[in-house]
Amino acid sequence: MSQRPTIRTRIAPSPTGFLHLGTARTALYSWAYARHHGGQFVLRIEDTDVARSTQDSVDQILASMRWLGLDYDEGPIYQMQRLARYHAVVQQMIAQGHAYPCWCTPQELDAMREAQRERGEKTHYDGRWRPEPGKVLPAPPAGVKPVVRFCNPADGEVVWDDLVKGPISIANREIDDLIILRPAPEGLEGEAAEQAAAFGVPTYNFAVVVDDWDMAITHVFRGDEHINNTPWQINIYRALGAPLPQFGHCPVILDDTGQKLSKRRGAVSVTAYEEAGYLPEAMLNYLARLGWSHGDAELFSREQMVAWFDGSHLSRSPAQWDKAKLSWVNAQYLKQADDTRLAGLVAEQMARRGQPALDAARLQAGCALFKDRCTTTLELADWLGMLVVPVQPSADDLAAHVTHAVRPALQTLRDRLAELAVWDKASIAAAMKETLAAHQLKMPQLAPALRVLVCGRVQTPSIDAVLALFERDTVLQRMASA
DSSP: OOOOOOOOOOOOOSSSSSSHHHHHHHHHHHHHHHHTTEEEEEEEEEOOOOTOHHHHHHHHHHHHHHHHOOOOOOOEEEGGHHHHHHHHHHHHHHTTTTTEEEEEOOOHHHHHHHHHHTTTTTOOOOOOOOTTTTTTOOOOOOOOOEEEEEOOOOOEEEEEETTTEEEEEGGGSOOOOOEEEOOOTTTOHHHHHHHHHHOEOOOOHHHHHHHHHHOOOOOOEEEEGGGGGGHHEEEEEHHHHHHHHEEEEOOOOEEEEEEEOOOGGTTOOOHHHHHHHHOOOHHHHHHHHHSSSOOOOOOHHHHHHOOOHHHHHHHOEEEEOOOOHHHHHHHHHHHHHHHHHHHHHHHHHHTTTTOOOOOOHHHHHEEEEEEEEGGSHHHHHHHHHGTTTTOOHHHHHHHHSSSSTTTHHHHHHHHHHHHOOOOOOOHHHHHHHHHHHHHTOOOOHHHHHHHHHSSSSSSOHHHHHHHHHHHHHHHHHHTTTT
């Protein structure tokens, strides 16, 4: 019996902007499928859109993959470093009659489409440069650089059993002879310019086939906007005699207006969520549930996902991006997170704001105290910022809680706090208890005033635990304003 081939998946983002959330979900599914089957996961950078590709985008994509923890076994592999390979395959296809040069100018193509529209026909390339038995082609026009087109089959259908959508069939007459290689664009510089000038630049639908063939990709997960590209790609595979991968087209993710989540419509990047204080394990958990499920499980580790993700239970319906649900998921992970780790993340948030640094022990204690109240590390930084940044209580809070009745007790408490031998929660609690007894007050009278003066807000966790986080001098200084 023949041995089953190793499962190999890939993610192939275009470096024309940040890593889109939909692409991150596809990367997660591809990664989890490979890991579930003991296979391999490949990262490829599809940088043949030379006019829009940037190194900054590449760096951002790599940073996003690192943050999400989607480790890859091969890559990053760059298409612009493979131009000679694409050129060799094109020449082979021309020699075998599967491709041909086309000298149509952009003006001719525009006129062709306009005439088809006027006749009420579908606009497509009419095959005027396609070689056929008995057909006489005109002489190539001077000064025009040809493109190379694929000889798409004229009849029949392309059928495949999609891993997500099920059986799909598209007639070959619905698609035309797509361009697979273009001359190098103007304005390229450096080694890329020399390579492109020598070999030309492949188009997406051609390069992706050669890449997946060369890299022995067995399963392709991608967005369902690629369904219309798949017939072309399958036909190219067959022309090359290459084995077909299995395709799984995942439905789009919709934004809060019901339209496709798109970087052109303002969707933020993966790294923006990192900066906004989300944890990568929470983001992975949330992304996984946008189109896949395992029973009723809402929260699960990456190890559990790998164990469960066998390619089944992928939804055929679009998913709805829900920031409130993401925040809830993140809050659950925040509660379970190690305080030392959270302290480091909060320190980064505070540094971005230009706030003074807190020592690690104080940060860890603060994270432990406040994390149950927060959904992100950004909110944790909001709480802990009061330890180092002056607060500004509202006039209404001051009037409501720092009253004439409580001011004498505040002065007594301030004096007791100044004399404490040890500045900790137990000592602060004892000083407060003694002050309440001396002035015959209840905690609900003293605590809100203390919170307003020291923390700038009425609601906090247990006030003795909160005060223990502060430097003593800061507490005394803020209480003096009463």
